[in-house]
Amino acid sequence: MKTTAVIMAGGKGERFWPKSRTSRPKQFLSLTSDGETMIQKTVKRLLPVVDMEDIFIVTNSSYTALVREQLPEIPTENILAEPCARNTAPCIAFAAAVINRKYDDAVMLVLPSDHLISNEILYADTLKKAVSVAEKDKNLVTIGITPNYPETGYGYINFGIEKDGAYSVERFVEKPDLPTAEKYLESGRYLWNSGMFIWKLSSIMNNIHRFMPDIYDGAMKIGESFGTGNFNEVLEREFTSFRSESIDFGIMEKADNIYTIPGNFGWDDVGSWLAVERINDTDDDSNYIDGNVIAEDTRHVTICGGKRLIAAVGIEDIIIVDTEDAVLVCSKNSTQDVKKIIARLKEQGRNDLI
């Protein structure tokens, strides 16, 4: 059976402001020293598993030009433009319906566009294993990440018995509080939910039909119009009328036949500026420093410099990010609050800075 991939690239990446902007969010940025953007890396590491012409990118219509620019090898018709943001369930239904026009049935990998993987060999092998599990019956497969600390920012997967390297999923749980996360870690029965899914088109369409019949109907209409002159009109009408829904809540928490495969390929969701020091090399003072910077007596800092000189003196545990029109100076304990700056800018109507 053919293997296809859908890369979800509609995120806003607000936690990476000021580098990430509405006009160029995180997935289109390079946060590593090799200069490759997150989405370029995502496609590249997929190629041992999926042919280029079977990789689809679902993104907001305002980013299709960026996708074409950064991924010229992807066929233009594989770039699927959402007219608005409706979370992952409508996104996946839309992509499944379109791919279903090309292939009667096929395996479909659904992957985020803005994560990092350190071992691409183990990653490809894990995906291949997942494909083989997904090909059987109506299995829905998700990649779980083995937790090494009690993270409270991720959802967890509680797994049961093993069969051929995949584990049955008992339940999905939302982001836990710290004591609960600690219990999960101790139990050895929980994995992080990475947001990577593998299933046949027929399996996921069947479940969408069962659990979200409204979205199923709309997606089918979009799929039927694909390749015709009506496509944009139908897409606009049907997609904007979808409710916002996550695939986790809409399907995964309710469906049967769910399996998880533990991934141990060095996964990082690059969730905030804190990630930059994890995914890059640091110096002897535990600093990650890039660009036009002079640092004097500084430790544990992350500095992403731009054209202008950044002079850091006597500071610790601080993140500094410089751009043409804005500079962020943020405590490492407050990286989640970068979003608050965007909220303030919105209040002030300063859209040029968002």
Next chain:
Amino acid sequence: MKTTAVIMAGGKGERFWPKSRTSRPKQFLSLTSDGETMIQKTVKRLLPVVDMEDIFIVTNSSYTALVREQLPEIPTENILAEPCARNTAPCIAFAAAVINRKYDDAVMLVLPSDHLISNEILYADTLKKAVSVAEKDKNLVTIGITPNYPETGYGYINFGIEKDGAYSVERFVEKPDLPTAEKYLESGRYLWNSGMFIWKLSSIMNNIHRFMPDIYDGAMKIGESFGTGNFNEVLEREFTSFRSESIDFGIMEKADNIYTIPGNFGWDDVGSWLAVERINDTDDDSNYIDGNVIAEDTRHVTICGGKRLIAAVGIEDIIIVDTEDAVLVCSKNSTQDVKKIIARLKEQGRNDLI
């Protein structure tokens, strides 16, 4: 007797980088919200004591245009341009010799150009008192500042008995270590050396002749050529041949008839970026924030913004100063180390940033 003033404005103000640059050091900057520069304030608060035409500015030759621009009321011939920096003793000898061509004898106030005074009425009264003491005999008068904490960054004046509101000076002492500074504070017998001096031209020339005869000879030659076509040539030759010497070490630590008058007019030497929060109003979170800034969950910060947005998130006790081509992010404990950035820039030959 005529009262004249010499404002010493040759400093480099390196601790105020990146706002202070070689081309526009601290005395030519405004560090308060009223927009007046330090040297403009210095002249303005002197006017109850000295006529404008009797105020002289000694500065480096590269700053004479800045002085004319910021102080157009000062007669051009009162701007005395040093061809190079030789510390305070040659500066004062040069000014005294030139003023001596205008007035046979006169009282001469010698004042820094980059300090702040919060009560200008008490300041003027203190200077007037000092003038009356300086007019008697060959008295050398210095203004001492009553210490309110054991500062280790200033020299101290040990005073003896009082006579007509002035105290005899027992000795000048260099910057002490902390235990010594604490002893000074406790004794009640020490004042901070503010670098403000008051004396007659005849008194100081007499002492220069006695303790620095080489500088006396050169200064006399410069004075004699003042107003002639030879002036620039003589100044260049004699001044560059002076050794570097402070008036404190060269005269004050050795001379007789030294008196000090305690000044209680709210003095701040504005010695580093730490001063900015002292000399300006702060908000409810103890922040001093100026310019294009959004601060979220920040306390005890000083932010001098420029054109670009500075977004501060979750930080404390940090100083941020933005300029067109450089931004400083500095711990409040490290403001003295700003000079190290300039040293690094010199090493790297990046003179455009100094």
